[in-house]
Amino acid sequence: MSSKRDRMGNRKEGNHERPPSHLRGKQIGMYYAQRNRERNEANRKRPLGTILLSESRKNQIQAVLNSTSFKNIFATTSSTYEHLEDSAFKRSFLRVINETIDEKLQHTCARLAEDATLNQSLYEDFLQKQSSPKYMNMIAKRTKLPAFNMKDEILKVIDENQVVVISGETGCGKTTQVAQFILDDFLQKQKGSVCKVLCTQPRRISAIAVAQRVAEERGEELGHSVGYHIRMERRPPRDRGSICFCTTGVVLKIMESDASLSWVSHLILDEIHERDVMSDFILALIKKIKAKRSDLKIILMSATLNSEKFSKYYDNAPHLNIPGFTYPVQEFYLEDVLQRTGFVFESTHRIKHKKTKMYSDFIEPHVRQLERTRQYSRQVCIQLRNPECEDINLELILQLVIDVCGKERDEGAILIFLTGFHEISTLSRLMSESGRFPPGKFLIFPLHSLMPTLEQKQIFDTPPRGMRKIIIATNIAETSITIDDVVYVIDCGKIKVTNFDARTNSDILAPEWVSLANANQRRGRAGRVKPGMCFHLFTKARNMVLEQYLLPEILRKRLEDVILTAKILQLGPVEPFFAQLIDSPDPGAVTVALELLKRMNALTDDEKLTPLGYHLAKLPMAPQIGKMILFGAIFSCLDPILSIAAALDFKDPFQLPVDKEREVYKMKLELARGVKSDHLLFHEALRGFEESGNARQYCWNYFLSHQTMKQLQDLKKQYMEYLCEMNFVRDSDPKNPECNLNWDNLSLVKAIICAGLYPNISISPVLGKAPVRTPSMRRLKLHPKSILAECKYFDTNILVYYKKMKSKVDFIYDASLIHPLPVIFFGDRFNQICEDGRSFISINQNLRFKCSESTASIIKELRDRFNWFLEYKISHPGPVVWGGDDETQILSLIMELITCEDMEEFDDDAFDDE
DNA sequence: GAGCACTGC
Incomplete structure (x- = not known):
């Protein structure tokens, strides 16, 4: 590399300016830091491209914007939503949870009313069962469980209290027995018709496994007095006199429409010590409704460690401990x-380690103690002194x-x-x-x-x-x-x-x-x-200072969907509700989440659900993914969008056998056929899977998990059912041609991915290089599993991603390269700015595009109209009818613009990226 | 150049 000197005599190497020679030590570092700041500042202002529209296209857009029929669509639109007819949707703005519960209870108080005939038949059924050899055989095994010996005590404490905490270790039998004790007691007393036990499990597998186990103990098949209910899979038990095991999320979903759980007599929350967000949420909700449902019994089950915390949370609810049984x-x-x-x-003593406080406070005294007792060899003590x-x-x-x-x-x-x-x-x-x-x-x-x-x-x-x-x-x-x-x-x-x-x-x-x-x-x-x-x-010393539990999930998670759940449950402003949770989330995390939801137009500035927010809260997925599928419905390219949504929200279906990393990557590239998008790769994988005559072989060839692929297919179907319920589509087949007129327009699909995932955008200040900078110029890195990680040339300088996580560095896990227009259309904080006689569009202040004033104005107008249209469509859901009318006209026009990938040119200013 | 684990009428 050539070495030059500038006018001040400082050495220059290529583009690398050296610090002035009089600087010393820390000053040199500060010099570089300052230079970095300046360069980042310059890069932030650098346009990401130039938007050029031909005169004929501008005229075409103007003509549509001027057409009277087009204006008519918006004549009825109002942003107050007062025009909306009465609906669950509208009520969600007006009501608070207490009113909804009261209303529900008035309507449904008869649901668990006693039914003498039913009592009798359930009783007879129970008597008959007890004499079956299967049942007797199982009872012999059940009596050996520690829980069984405490049956009367457990029933008594439940009978005398509304809320009870039962703790016990693995093997004590609480999960399988407590629900049965309750049910059998009711059946025995000929009150079976008023017993409906709902028991939550944190995992799908355990809900099924426990239900199967309990059915077996009762000498029955699933679906009789025992059943289960998890997402996309259910074997419900009989309506009354039964136990249903379900996942926590299912109960929470039920509470969205029936917060009082009006048809439940006993709610058992199992494994609450795991402190998942949904259990924490239900605990707080139950606190709110228990006075209104004085007949509802609540049984909290946890591990022994820390179980008092739950008892305290419920005003010192009585607490019963069942001794565990496992082999020593x-x-x-x-x-x-x-x-x-x-x-x-291996000796690493050459590196001098700072001994941590932890080391000097705990480990060193422990080692000294070991030396004194001479239980361990000298060698062991030397090894323990190795800080590693x-x-x-x-x-x-x-x-x-x-x-x-x-x-x-x-x-x-x-x-x-x-x-x-x-x-x-x-x-x-x-x-x-x-x-x-x-x-x-x-x-x-x-x-x-x-x-x-x-x-x-x-x-x-x-x-x-x-x-x-x-x-x-x-x-x-x-x-x-x-x-x-x-x-x-x-x-x-x-x-x-x-x-x-x-x-x-x-x-x-x-x-x-x-x-x-x-x-x-x-x-x-x-x-x-x-x-x-x-x-x-x-070491044993370390064991003494381990925390009892890891941080509860609510302190470790992004809160967007938690907030939407609180909103759909009509809990009002989140802050006071969060304060009632057993552990309240970090205010900083709440602020970040509220901010994003407001930017997405899911919440108003005063933190109320918007119509869009309402739909996003109803959809069982992250709000950004929800937005993506709503757009997919509107633009009629649902099937690919559903595949991508399912894979992003649920699970990446690609597997990674040990030592097969390269082969997997090769097969991914083969499947992607040159398309530079991990998202479209998901689409391609699912399409191939669904069309393959031999799905198992297909999965095997491409290192896909057959099980995950099937689940993704089920999820797509379920998403469609939601869209159908919301009236965005007419039937729930993801492949319905009506919803897939544009399914093969991959530019459109990418634009919609952008609409959903925005503002997760990463850019490159120069075309051709990997877009791995945040808009504020922080460095990111493409995760090696991404098919873009080994890409040599990037034909756009913007990408969108869903998952970003920091381990050694900040990794983007999935990415699609996109062109500027989708960002300009779907991004927020659109601005026209003029600087040094040059005109720009800016999105969210830090994404800039060079664009003539007249082009910027016409794009702005179209964009505004589209947002109006969107607002109208979201607050008046109905399938888009593609057939030359007003709706289609604007959608087609926008579609043409956001998918026309050859109309931008890039700024060719020389640029210094190093 | 590297991916803890769950979940949603």
Whole structure:
């Protein structure tokens, strides 16, 4: 690189200016910081492109704007919505929850009224069942559960109180027994007709599994006195005298239209210690309605740890503890593992580590204590003084597994908890490379939500004699996946969690220390069938300072959809309601979410739902995704949009088998056929899946999860049902041609993705380079899984994304390259500005486009009209009729504009990006 | 150049 000097004699290399030579130390840093600020400032003002419209096109637009029939559409539009007929929608603006509940209770108080005939027939049914051999056989097993011995006590406390807290550890039987005690008691007393138990579970799998288990215990099939209800899948039990297990979200959805749960006699909230947002929400709602539903019994079930918190939340509701039953699990800590394996950490002493406060306060005194008692060798104590000893060390884990396999005669399975994909694949590689785990003697399963092993039945099977099963898993094996024959657990002590940082408006994925609850749960996985062992890879001192629980979800999450849920439940301004939650969210996070909802036009400035907000709140998906499908309906390209919406909101269907990263990427590129959009890749994947004669083979070829693909297909159908209910479409088939006139217009589909995902935009100040800067010039990076990550040339300098998360750096997970006009049409804060005699359009203050004044004016007018149209359409939902009338005229015109990708030219000013 | 886990009449 050539070296030059500028006029001041400072050296210059290429475009890199060196700091003036008199600067020293910190001043040099400040010099660069200042230069960066200036460059970013300049880049912020740099136009992202030039918008050129031909005279003929301008005339064409003007003609449509001037046409009288076009103006007629808007004659009736009013932004006050007073013209709306009475509807749930309008009431949602006017009512508050208490009124709605009162009204509901007046109408439906008869629903759980006693029915003597029904009582009698339910009673007879019950008597008959009790004499069946199946039932008797099961009762013998049930009586062994700790919960069974407390049956009378449990029934008494429920009878005498409206709210009861029942705690108990795994294996105590509370989940399967309590609901049955209640039901059987009512049936026995010939009051079956007024018993309807609703029991929530935080996960779909557990709702089904528990329902199946309970039905079996009652010697029945599902759908008789026991059933379940989860999204897109239900086996409802009989109307009265029954128990329904459902996911928490289902109850919350039910409460949207029936907040008093008027047809429920007992609400059991299970696993509330997990503190998911929906459970927290229901807890707060129940507090509001319990006086109005004095006949409703509420049973809160949690783990023992921290259960008083829930009792306190309900004015010291009585609390009952059921002792747990699992086989004893011997616990070991890092010091024991080091002693046992003789493991020595690779010396890293050359790097001088600052000893943390944690280290000096807890670890060092602990090591000194160990030295005094001489239980552990000197070597162990030296190792414990290594400040990195509690970091995840896969070599240590490898040695420990080898040691367990050699010394422990029991052939029970080994379950290893690690934090993520990388560790899991590295450890499996290390294990196979070590030569100590020959395939004839060991079955090794990596277990991660992205790995295909998740869907293999084999991991649940007990291996043949002489074979040992080893599972290397994330926290998926803590609660979601249960493998019964585990006898040894190795717990790395860390867990990856996402936190939302309101300050940077960004999700952060980072490993943390587990909580005691996690550590106990992991340990418990070793004692399901016989006594077991658990090795924690942190010191006993660390164990003393672990938190009881991780932060509740509501303190870790973006709050947009939480706020919309509160709005649709008519809870008024969010702040006072949030204050009533068991833990209130961070005010900063609330502000960020309110801001976005207002920018999306989902909330008014005084925090009321707009018609758009109402629809977005009704849709079971993130508001940005909801907006996308509403636009998809209006522009008649629903099928691709539904596929993309489902994949973004639910789950990326691509799997990642260990060591197949390159192959997966290759197949993705093949599937995308040159289209530079992860979103259109989802569309293509689903289209191929739906059209394939052999869906399983298709999934196998392209590394897609068959199960996820089926779920995505179901989701699309469900989204359609919602749109149908809202009257945006006429029937609920996603492929309905009426909703898909423009399905193959991929530019339109991308424009609509932009309409939904805005303001998640990333840009490049120069055309051709990856658009990986926020509009305020912060650096982002395309996640390597994105098909744009290896792209060499970018034909536009703007992309939209849905998911962004910070781990090592800020990663964009999914992206579509888009042209300026969709941003100009669907972005907010449109402005015409003039600077130094040049005219621009600016969007949200920091996205600029060069554009002549006359073009800018005509775009503005069309944009305004479109927004009016949209407002009208959203507040008067009805399918768009495509056939040359006024509606179609404006939509076609806009469609032409936002999809015409060759009309912009880019600013060719020389530009310094380094 | 790298992806904790859930969920919605």
